[in-house]
Amino acid sequence: MERVAEPVRSAAPVRTWSEPLAFAVLVAILVLAPFVTYPLFVMQVMCFALFACAFNLLIGYVGLLSFGHALYFGWASYVCAHAAKAWGLTPELAILAGTLTAAAFGLIAGVLTIRRQGIYFAMITLALAQMMYFFALQAKFTGGEDGIQAVPRGRLFGIVNLHDDLAMYIVVLAIFLGGFLLIHRIINSPFGEVLKAIRENEARAVSLGYKTERYKLMAFVLSATLSGLAGSTKAIVMQIASLTDVNWPMSGEVVLMTLVGGLGTVFGPIVGAFVILAMQYKLAPVGEWVLVIQGVIFVACVLLFRRGIVGEVAHKFGIKL
Amino acid sequence: MFEIFGIPSQALFGQLLIGLINGSFYALLSLGLAVIFGMLNIINFAHGAQYMLAAFTAYILLTSFDIGYWPALVIAPILVGIFGMIVERLFLQWLYKLDHLYGLLLTFGLALIIEGTARNYYGSAGLPYRVPDSLQGGQNLGFMFLPNYRAWVIAASLAVCFGTWFLIERTRLGAYLRAATENPTLVRAFGINVPRMITLTYGFGVALAALAGVMAAPIYNVSPQMGSELIIVVFAVVVIGGMGSILGAIVTGFGLGVIEGLTKVFFPEASNTVIFVIMAIVLLVRPTGLFGRRA
Numbered sequence: 001m002e003r004v005a006e007p008v009r010s011a012a013p014v015r016t017w018s019e020p021l022a023f024a025v026l027v028a029i030l031v032l033a034p035f036v037t038y039p040l041f042v043m044q045v046m047c048f049a050l051f052a053c054a055f056n057l058l059i060g061y062v063g064l065l066s067f068g069h070a071l072y073f074g075w076a077s078y079v080c081a082h083a084a085k086a087w088g089l090t091p092e093l094a095i096l097a098g099t100l101t102a103a104a105f106g107l108i109a110g111v112l113t114i115r116r117q118g119i120y121f122a123m124i125t126l127a128l129a130q131m132m133y134f135f136a137l138q139a140k141f142t143g144g145e146d147g148i149q150a151v152p153r154g155r156l157f158g159i160v161n162l163h164d165d166l167a168m169y170i171v172v173l174a175i176f177l178g179g180f181l182l183i184h185r186i187i188n189s190p191f192g193e194v195l196k197a198i199r200e201n202e203a204r205a206v207s208l209g210y211k212t213e214r215y216k217l218m219a220f221v222l223s224a225t226l227s228g229l230a231g232s233t234k235a236i237v238m239q240i241a242s243l244t245d246v247n248w249p250m251s252g253e254v255v256l257m258t259l260v261g262g263l264g265t266v267f268g269p270i271v272g273a274f275v276i277l278a279m280q281y282k283l284a285p286v287g288e289w290v291l292v293i294q295g296v297i298f299v300a301c302v303l304l305f306r307r308g309i310v311g312e313v314a315h316k317f318g319i320k321l
Numbered sequence: 322m323f324e325i326f327g328i329p330s331q332a333l334f335g336q337l338l339i340g341l342i343n344g345s346f347y348a349l350l351s352l353g354l355a356v357i358f359g360m361l362n363i364i365n366f367a368h369g370a371q372y373m374l375a376a377f378t379a380y381i382l383l384t385s386f387d388i389g390y391w392p393a394l395v396i397a398p399i400l401v402g403i404f405g406m407i408v409e410r411l412f413l414q415w416l417y418k419l420d421h422l423y424g425l426l427l428t429f430g431l432a433l434i435i436e437g438t439a440r441n442y443y444g445s446a447g448l449p450y451r452v453p454d455s456l457q458g459g460q461n462l463g464f465m466f467l468p469n470y471r472a473w474v475i476a477a478s479l480a481v482c483f484g485t486w487f488l489i490e491r492t493r494l495g496a497y498l499r500a501a502t503e504n505p506t507l508v509r510a511f512g513i514n515v516p517r518m519i520t521l522t523y524g525f526g527v528a529l530a531a532l533a534g535v536m537a538a539p540i541y542n543v544s545p546q547m548g549s550e551l552i553i554v555v556f557a558v559v560v561i562g563g564m565g566s567i568l569g570a571i572v573t574g575f576g577l578g579v580i581e582g583l584t585k586v587f588f589p590e591a592s593n594t595v596i597f598v599i600m601a602i603v604l605l606v607r608p609t610g611l612f613g614r615r616a
Contacts, residue, residue, distance in 0.1 A: 065422045112601055115608035119364045119421050120560060124604065127557040131597035138590060248553065252429060259426065291437030298430025302423050303415060 018319035022267055030173055039165045040237070041281065045274050046176040047234040052257040052269030053183050054226035059255075060264030061187050062219045063199035064114075067122045068129025069227050069254050071109065072102035074246025075132060076228030081148040081241035082141050091154045091162055091171075095232040102228020103221060105132070110220035114213055129251055136246045147242030151235055168237060175233050179226055184266060186222065195219055227254075249291075256294055259301045262308025267321050271309050333586055334465035340582020341575065342471055342540060345478035346533050348574025350555045352485055353529035355564045359502045360522040363413060363424030369552025370435035371527050375401045375534030376543045377439060380450055390453035390539070398531040405527030409520050432549065439545035447542025474536050481532065482571045489567060498522065557600045562612050569612025 033042045051073055058064045080098030083089045089097065113124045136142045143149070153162035162168045186192050197205045198212050205212050235241045244250060253276065261272025276294075283290050301308065307315055314321040350368060357365045365371075378400055379393040388396065408431065416424050452470045459468035489495035501508040501515050509515045534548075541547055562573030577596050585592040603611060 065425070067425075112604045115604055116560075119358075119425060122422065122425055123364065123556040123560055124600070126553055127560065127597050127600055130553045130557075131594045131601075134593040134597075138593075248549070252433070255426065255429075288437050288440040291440065292434050293437075295430040295433030295435075295437060298433065299412060299427055302427040302430065303412060306419075306423070 016320045018314075018317075018321055019266060022321055026267065026270065027177070030176075034166065034169050039169045041277070043169060043172045043237045044234070045277050046172050047230050047237060048254075048257065048277060049270040049273040050176050050179045050233070051227050051230035052254055052261065052273045053180055054223045054230060055254045056258045056263065056265075056269045057183055057186065057226070058219060058223040059258060061192060061199060062195045062216055064117075064216065064220070065122045065255070066113075066125040066220075066223070066251075067248075067255065068109070068125035068127075068251050069223075070246050070248065070250035071125075071129040071132045072106055072224040072227040073231035073234075073250065073254070074136065074241075074243075075105060076102040076231035077235040077241040077245045078136060078142050078148065080232035081151040081235040084154055084236065085148060085151050086141070089154075090158055091156055091236050094154075095175075095229065095236060098232030098235065099225055099228040102231065103225040106221040106224025106228075107217075109224070110217045114216045114220060126248065126251065129246075130248060133243070133246050133248070136243060142241070142243075145243065147240055147244075148235075149240050151239040151241065153236055153239065162236070172233060172237060175229065179229055180270075183226065187266075191215070191218070253294070256298060256301075258308075260297060260308055262311030262314070262321075263306075265308065265310040265314060265321055268308050268310035275309070330464055331466075333583075336582040336586045337579060338465070338467065338471060338582070339585070340579040341475050342578070343581060344575035344578020345475055346537055346551065346574075347555055347558045347578050348482050348571045349478050349529055349533040350551065351558045351562065351570045351574050352482055352567065353526040353533075354555065354559055355567060355570045356485070356489070356529070357523055357526035358564050360498065360519055361409075361413065361417070361424070362421055363416065363428065364421070364556075365523075365526065366425055366428035366552070367408075367431040367435065368428075368527075368530050368555070369548030369550075370432040371401055371405060371548070372530040372534035372537070372551065373439065373543075373545060373548035374404070374435055375531030376450070376538040376547060377443070378531075379535045379538050380448055380543045383450065390535075391455075394532070394535050397535045398528040401531035401534075402524040402528035406520050406524040409523040413523065414516070414519075432552075436545050436549060443545060445545060447544040447547075450538040450543050452539040470539060474540065477536065478533070481529070485529070486567045486571065554596055557596050561596075561600050561603045561610055563610025565610075566612040569610075573611060 030042070030046070033039075051069070055066065055069050058066055076098035078098075079101040080094045083097040084091060084094035087094075109125065109128050112128065113121055116124055137144060141148075153168060155161050156167070156171060160167050160171075162171065187195070194205065194210055194215050197208075197210070198215060202212055231245060234245070257272035257276045258269045259272070260275055261270065262268030279293070280290060283293065305312070310321050350372065354365060354368055357363060357368075375397045378397040379390070382388040382393045382396060383390075412427055412431075413424065416427060452468075456470040456473050459466055460472070461467075487495075489498060497508065497513055498518065501513070501518055505515050537547070558573055558577055559570070561577065562569045564570070577599065580599070581592060581595055584595040591598070
């Protein structure tokens, strides 16, 4: 049976030149990007790239497909927007509030969902996310159909004015790279090795004495927290939190980004987020056809292109990416 | 007119009836999902989209070809069932050897394609579909008014559900089906064409969703998002009931519909979420679901 991600070949990760090189290229692109293209677009890509990386932590390294990650992204975005607008918190505290909300929801949802696996896991995460969508629809503070608009970006630590796009860009870049390196650290730590062992053969991991449910729960909470970090940052950058962020198509979109980029690859989710967002911008005039095109990409990826863009490149050149 | 727990009986029985109607659709759809999952090991995310597709087929048959409800009740499931079989041959058959999650992802993509196409041509607003003349009006039962069409939907879906149960659990064809679910290789060795059976099973499961779609058209408006809203609730129903038993799927479907209807009477704010809350509780108490067999 072909797995969702490529099996691990060696016990200890071999140090390769490809990952640091790719990382250097990524940083170079992100440093130069705001001078070449719209900074707002690149910031949005970074938010969704972090979201997709957080999602990939679960599907790529534990083999769990969550179909409800919009819950953490969207609710963190709401809480962050509310904290910045209604409570007047500084942006870093607002983002922290949103991220902690996502962590708490992740813990509750994780306890419920890790009891089931595979297909059931996907359905349960989707159903829980839909429940929280209805709460967001009915709650007063979310503003219902309007969402929370005109969220102030505020001053970082009360000093740096984030309404300046360049300052905002640097903050988002720092958050994105911080989150990315944290995920990279997690998957290469002993903890990450146990996660991969669970993905490969859970029964075996149990027989080796690992309490696999705890590892899976921990991974789930980490993934939810980082998704929350991405959602909170997005609320500050785009200055809006809305039902779109918390509804099921958003959960599908993050799956699509990761799938296009490459499940279980380090850089795949970033490439995927860029490709999907760029496509949405280019195709904005054709309206609802975007949905159809996304569907076609899903089908094409699953049938012909299961490694994703980065996965294919890595496979072709026999390197780790 | 009398009152129960301070609620007028009309409102209570009215919501109970709506609950039974919703329950009929939950049961039909979760039954289709369970049948497909049993044979193909795929969770058919496109189930809701196929249900919607059938409602639109009935709408188009009526408005463009002047073909009424009764013929549509037969034609739409056949057309959508054939569409399902084509999908299975073109796409799904390549996924059986892969992780089950790929089936979910592919059918999710299909659902997006179908829903997006419908939205492009018909917008997001609901289109009305008239109740057929032969089922207009209703019966006054003394304690409530029972519209004929709603009575028909409940009776028809009960009949279809138990017919499906009988087909799978009590006939020779059903025995082949259950055997092929357990061990396809061995069943093939006995000379039974398992791939064709898989195709037909998928077509049958999709046709069940299509039947529900046509029956739903006069009750809810025909709209592109009618399927995606429903399918997520049906997923929760499937998690609660477990997919191990057909009777379990039927009982859970109707039961949860009724509970949802009652919630609308006593605590309207929670009516959208009650099924998900029940799912969470069931997961805490019985992680395998109420009728689940496997640990």
